[in-house]
Amino acid sequence: MPELPEVETVVRSLRPRLLHRQLGEVRLSKFSLREKWNPKWNALLPGKEIVSIERRGKWILLALADGSHLSVHLGMTGRLLINSAAEAAKPHTHFQANLLSSTEELRFVDPRRFGALWYAAAGSDTRFPAEAAMGPEPWQLTPGGFQEAVQAAKRSIKAILLDQSIIAGVGNIYADEALFQSRVHPTLLGSNLKPPHIEKLRKAILKVLERAIEKHGSTIINFYYGDEESGGFQNEFMVYDRYEAPCKRCKTAIQRIRLAGRSTHFCPLCQPG
DNA sequence: ATGCAGTCCTGTAAGC
DNA sequence: TGCTTACAGGACTGCA
Numbered sequence: 439m440p441e442l443p444e445v446e447t448v449v450r451s452l453r454p455r456l457l458h459r460q461l462g463e464v465r466l467s468k469f470s471l472r473e474k475w476n477p478k479w480n481a482l483l484p485g486k487e488i489v490s491i492e493r494r495g496k497w498i499l500l501a502l503a504d505g506s507h508l509s510v511h512l513g514m515t516g517r518l519l520i521n522s523a524a525e526a527a528k529p530h531t532h533f534q535a536n537l538l539s540s541t542e543e544l545r546f547v548d549p550r551r552f553g554a555l556w557y558a559a560a561g562s563d564t565r566f567p568a569e570a571a572m573g574p575e576p577w578q579l580t581p582g583g584f585q586e587a588v589q590a591a592k593r594s595i596k597a598i599l600l601d602q603s604i605i606a607g608v609g610n611i612y613a614d615e616a617l618f619q620s621r622v623h624p625t626l627l628g629s630n631l632k633p634p635h636i637e638k639l640r641k642a643i644l645k646v647l648e649r650a651i652e653k654h655g656s657t658i659i660n661f662y663y664g665d666e667e668s669g670g671f672q673n674e675f676m677v678y679d680r681y682e683a684p685c686k687r688c689k690t691a692i693q694r695i696r697l698a699g700r701s702t703h704f705c706p707l708c709q710p711g
Numbered sequence: 712a713t714g715c716a717g718t719c720c721t722g723t724a725a726g727c
Numbered sequence: 728t729g730c731t732t733a734c735a736g737g738a739c740t741g742c743a
Contacts, residue, residue: 469720472719513720514720514721515720515721515722530721548720549720549721549722550719550720550721550722551719551720551721552719552720591712591713592712592713593712593713593714594714597713597714698714698715699714699715699716
């Protein structure tokens, strides 16, 4: 479900509620998530203080006091919640950890189980499985670096934007929105794009992500942060989820195609192929 | 190197 | 009212 702005929203919401708290007893459901949980990790978490909560790409990183990390990927439907331990766990709760000296616990709920939980001991090379292959955060990506990566790829620019090894955190919604903002047609091959367009796209990605973070992400069906708060960026979509609706810039009907295995939305007039 | 289909899952909405 | 089908914000694998 969530892309960079939604994950950032969750991180900012959790940070004041979770920082400097200690994990207690851990319980896992019988269902496995995308990454297999090693039962040995259960014993390593209790007593450890959460000393920072950061985001890398679409991963949430809980840094623990001994230098280890508990990393969480929300997949499509994952939610990381702080609930009263007295409250019955929601269906599809796969991880629960007491928060010491309180009546609350940290819970991971994920109906589709595309999400992941990972523990990385202090001194591990990586804090989550694909970290070594992950590309730069959008704000760290240099104009030259992005231009080089895009022009080297003989595949659609949409597929390039979804590739986490090129740019971290962009998903289907924000790829479509950034392509619209920069007036780039999603099927164009990276190798065919000219430097001015690539730079325009890079800036559009930053602008779209920054605006979405300001609006606390997008809630289509089921993205919530905090307890039950919704994002607001869905009201500002120019193309995503607007099939056959009039383009907000030129009134042409928004088109939808299947590209890189994903539903892709664009304006045929504003984004010339 | 790339696209594409299939895979992991459940929930929702649309179509009949 | 049902039942069936398609599709969903992610990301991996295997195969042409």
